[in-house]
Amino acid sequence: MNNFLKVAIFSLLMVGAFAGYSNFGIPQIEPAPPPVEEKLDLGAMTMDQFVALGDKIFHGKGTCTLCHNEMGRAPMLDKIGTVAHERLGDPRYQGEATNVEEYLHESFVKPSAFVVAGFGKSGTNDTESPMPDVSGGGIGMSDAEIAAVIAYLQDISGSDITVSIPTDVPEEGGDEESEGGGRAPLESAEAIIAEFGCGACHKVAGETGEMGPDLTHIGALRGKDHLRRALLDPNAEISEGFMEGMMPDTYGTQLSGKELEMLVDYLAGLK
Amino acid sequence: MQKRNSRIILGALFIAVFALFLLPSLIPGFDASLALADETAVTSDVDTVADANAVTYAPAPKLTAADYPSIPGVNSRVVVWLAAQLHLWFGAFVLAVPIFVFIIEAIGMATRDQRYDNMAYEFIKVSITAYSLTAILGGLLAFSLILFYPDLFTYLSTIFKGSMFAYALLFFAESAVLYIYYYGWHWLQGGFKKWVHLTLGLLLNATGAMLMFLANAWTTFMMSPAGVDAAGVFGGDTWAAIHNFLWNPLNIHRMIANVAYGGSIVGAYAAFKFLSARSKEQRAHYDWMGYNANFIAIAALLPLPFAGYYLTAEMYAYSQQMGITLMGGVFAWIFIIQAVLIGALFLSANYYLWCGLGRSEGAHRYTPYMKYLAVVIVGAFLVWFTPHTLVLTNAELKSLGGPYHAILGPLGIMPAKNTAVNLLILFTFLSFMFYRRANKTATVSWAATGNAFQIALFTAGIINIFILGIYYGYFTNTVYKVAASIPQVMTTLVIIITSVVIDVFMYKGAKEVAPLHWGRSRVSARSQYALFLLAVSFTWLMGLMGYVRSGIRQHWHVINIFRDNSPDAFTPGLGYAANVISVGTIIFMSMVIFVFWLSTISSRKSTTAGYWKEQGT
DSSP states (O other): OOOHHHHHHHHHHHHHEEEEHIIIIIIIOOOOOOOOOOOOOOOOOOOOHHHHHHHHHHHHOOGGGGGTTTTTSOOOOOOOOHHHHHHHHHHTSSSSOSSSSHHHHHHHOGGGGGGOTTOOOTTTTTTTOOOOOTSSTTTTTOOHHHHHHHHHHHHHTTTOOOOOOOSSSSOHHHHHIIIITSOOOOOSHHHHHHHTTTTGGOOOTTTTOOOOOOOOHHHHHHHHHHHHHHHHHHTTSSSSOOOOTSSOOOOHSOOOOOHHHHHHHHHHHHO | OOOHHHHHHHHHHHHHHHHHHHHOOOOOOHHHHOOOOOOOOOOOTTTTTTTTTTTOOOOOOOOOGGGGGTTTOOOHHHHHHHHHHHHHHHHHHHHHHHHHHHHHHHHHHHHTOOHHHHHHHHHHHHHHHHHHHHHHHHOOOOHHHHHHHHHHHHHHHHHHHHHHHHHHHHHHHHHHHHHHHHTTTSSSHHHHHHHHHHHHHHHHHHHHHHHHHEEEEEEEESOOOBHHHHHOOOOHHHHHHHTTTHHHHHHHHHHHHHHHHHHHHHHHHHHHHHOOOHHHHHHHHHHHHHHHHHHHHHHTTTTTHHHHOOOOOHHHHHHHHHHHHHHHHHTTTTTHHHHHHHHHHHHHHHHHHHHHGGGGGGGGGTTGGHHHHHHHHHHHHHHHHOOOOOOOOOHHHHHHHHOOOTTTTGSSSSHHHHHHHHHHHHHHHHHHHHHHHHHOOOOOOOTHHHHHHHHHHHHHHHHHHHHHHHHHHHHHHHHHHTTTHHHHHHHHHHHHHHHHHHHHHHHTTESSSSSSOOOOOTSSSSHHHHHHHHHHHHHHHHHHHHHHHHHHTTTTTETTTTTSSTTOOSSSHHHHHHHHHHHHHHHHHHHHHHHHHHHHTTTTTOOOOSSOOOOOH
């Protein structure tokens, strides 16, 4: 038992030493929280604000400075607005850009179109860039965000900003927003029916639509499971006398879970 | 009875072989039959899905925090983290032990020295209880994942269902072979039976390795997904998903690390038994066992940094972003802790060898050199441990003239660390060579020439390592800086392999100048604590590297494809991670001690005179 205690205390001291060193012996760096999609109000932006947005993306979401820094992992971009002209005329250039703005955009989404000597993937003789396509994968920059970074790079390299602020950009995270996040949650089944215009086709909640089945007493005919399925996948079973494909099959993504259940409960109660 | 046992053996062999052959046929086959029929799935653009009739798969789901079930008062991430890490620790141990048990048994067969056979049996005896715990912890991990991360589990099992089923079958096969291998040890002795037993050991290792490779595929898929498109739609080719970019680098790294880790754990077992021994014979036996365990740990520890370097280089090759996040981003400071832990491993392993010189009077010839070895090893450790940048106040920055110290700054970059680690490995090997020669003198006619050649080899190699590290590391451009590490590694390997070959021939028929006294009083208790330090450091180090490997995915379940939107999607800070790892290590060490204790009570007997009714004869 004596040896057992000695060994246990020795092991605990060792574990404590490693934990103590990790907590107090080295700087505690808290990793950045996961990026959150921000809504871009581009319509109200000045060019200075757009450049500032590019600066923020360049040093944040874009993770550009992870490689484009003074440690020599990737070329510095402080003069890219001026050297881009030379790149376009380089015999090794494989892209389709005709001006600096197009070149910069291309280098964001097709980085291997031109690889600066010494910065290619090893073994590729500078024909393949290690840089990812920033519009996809883990970075996922939108066209507007790419344009903002181009404006920022043109600004810091002292060249003219040729980028115009996009005006017809779809909202970021549109898919998620349509899942109930883009509008206030609806509080009652009647509000849902009004919001989604169910009464245009159905007799329900005081509406008198005739293109779809009459729902006045639907709760007496169908159970909750059937109603839920009819809302999520309306073409799974078509009532006699009605056509397939008439009812939208998008309510599964448009309604929140709570709204869907509220509507199912309401319809099941119509007896 | 013998006939029945033969049937058991043949049956086990049949099961294992059947499972081995079944595996490759299962993986592609099951996908076709069990493929997910989802009419709303996005059409895959993966090349493998060319057939118009092929079934399409759903993309990776986009989750919200509400999609992650929770239990009040339970941190789901920590539960999964600890379950996975404990499973991995035990898994590494039980997969490693049969590897060196097989080798030790084969050595025993070749030399007809029964001590090897007894030691191999004792090693496998220790691992047998750990095997059950590995399975229990694997179950806990699977349940935790299903409970707390159901969508992730569903997504992964949609892609890997074939290999998961094969995994379950292989687990049956491995259990069958393991139990027959262990319980049949004393029965399958001598002549052809011993060959049968050794074959079972080989089969046990084959099934164990395949189990690990399959599980590694699921892990590495999350880091370097393959066989899916940008939206995570599976193309139907399971082999592509298994054979992803980081699969083989991780397989190699884990295989070597498992052996080193297994050696360190059985070393701790031997040390504990040595300290508790009540007779000379027991002390001698466990001293010898501890030495062999330490030898196994060192033998696997020497190539381990190279395997780790290869894995990291492949991470860079797969994604420069991932590589930089690992080495130059928020995780960079991890590697300073790693240096401390690996330093502890090398120092404790060397210290144990130096203490072991006390076993023979013949070793006095070499004892004076040990202090020089210690200086080089500690120096190399300090270089490895030196950080590149320092966290300083403004006043300190001004006083220093920048974030880098004039002398220590250059020691913080990889060329210095590569040079240091190669020297660390070479001088550890040198410690072992001195120990190996402790009680012998070479009698071959060319002994002087052989020694001179070895000295020349070491000298030239060390100069080469320094030139590669200093000239190419500091006076040429970045490309050579990184590339120079390869010839450095090759130099170290050439020195080690050539020296071993020379030593084997030079010391064939060598004269014993003084016997080795296993378990003698000069073998101090301190040396046994070095073995405990080895086991604890290794366990903690594995936990730390597990955190890094998983952490570099950051806020992704499957990197760039399946985002983690759980409340715990953030990457935990180093201090927090260190605390979780420490708790895990304490739980693991407690369970290991329990396993050690179980292996001792099986042989104990209590006298029960007067308890049982006397039976008439």
